[in-house]
Amino acid sequence: MTDQLHDHCGRFARNPDPRGKRINIRLTASEFAEVNDQAEAGALSLSEYCRRRVLGRRVMSQTDQVMIRELRRIAGLQKHLFNDTEAGKVHAQETAEILHLIKGAIMGLSER
Template identity: 50%
Template sequence: MTETMRVRLAPTERAELEAAAEVAGLTVSEYVRRRVLGRKVVAPLALTDAQTLAELRRLGGLVKHLATIGQGNPDDLRAALTELREAAVRIAT
C-alpha cells in the first residue's frame, strides 16, 4: 500500500526537481523519495560517455596486447595503461 504526501513548492523549486529527476532518469516521486531517504541517485551514463568508455577499454586491451607480445617500451606501455584506466574510472563515476 502506498500513501500520498503533498508538498508545497515554489515554481522554481518544482522546475529544479523535475529537471534533476529527468537527468537521473527517474520520476519526480522516485527522485524525491531517494533524496529524502538518503538513497543513491545516480544519473545513467550518457550514450557518448558509454561509447567513450568502451573505446578506452578497447584501447587498453590493445596496449596490453602490445605489452604481451613484447612490442613497445615497457615503461611507456605501463604508463599508457595507467592513464587509460584512470580515464575510464573518471568517466564511469
Template identity: 40%
Template sequence: MSRSEQRQRTGWLPAIRCFEEEEARVREKAHDCGMSVGQFMLSAALKRQTRSKIDSHVINELRRLGGLQKHLFTKGNGVLSKEYANVLVEITEAIKRIDC
C-alpha cells in the first residue's frame, strides 16, 4: 500500500472484543499472511483474498509427508493405526492453517 493511499484512509473502526483464543488465532493468521491485524481483519470483512507468505514448498513438503504417512498407515495392517491416523490429521490441519 502506498503512502498516499494510506493517508486517504480517514475512517476509523472501533476495537472489537473477543476471546483470547480467537485473538491468538487472528494474530497468527495475519502474521502468516504478512499483514497487520487491522489489514487482515479489513480484508476478511470485505471478502478480499489473503495469501499466506509461507513458501509453497512448505505446503508441498507437508503433502509429501502426508502421502508417506498414509502409505505407512495402509501398509501397517492395523499396527499403530491410531498413531498413524493422528499424524495424518495433524498434517492435514497444518496444511489448512498455512493455506490462509
C-alpha cells in the first residue's frame, strides 16, 4: 500500500481519481447548524461527513468511538482476571456474563 501512496522519489503520489466534482445544496440556517454539529460529533470535516452520508457509509460519533475503546479495555481486563487469577476461575460464570454484556454494549454502539 505504501507503493501507492508514494512515487519513486518518496513524495506522496497524486490521486489518480481526484475529487473534482461538486454537489451544491441549499440548507436553512438550522439545517446547516445540525449538519455541522453532526460532523463535529464524528470528528469529520463537513465535506467528509456529507460524503459519507450521501454514499451510505457509517458515521460514528467520537464519544461512541471512545466508549467502544474503553469497553474493549475493560473486557481485556476481565479476561486477564479470568485467565491469570484463581478468583477469576472461581467466578467463571459471572465473568462470562460480564463479557457477554460488554459485547452487547459494543454491538449496540456499533449499530447506531
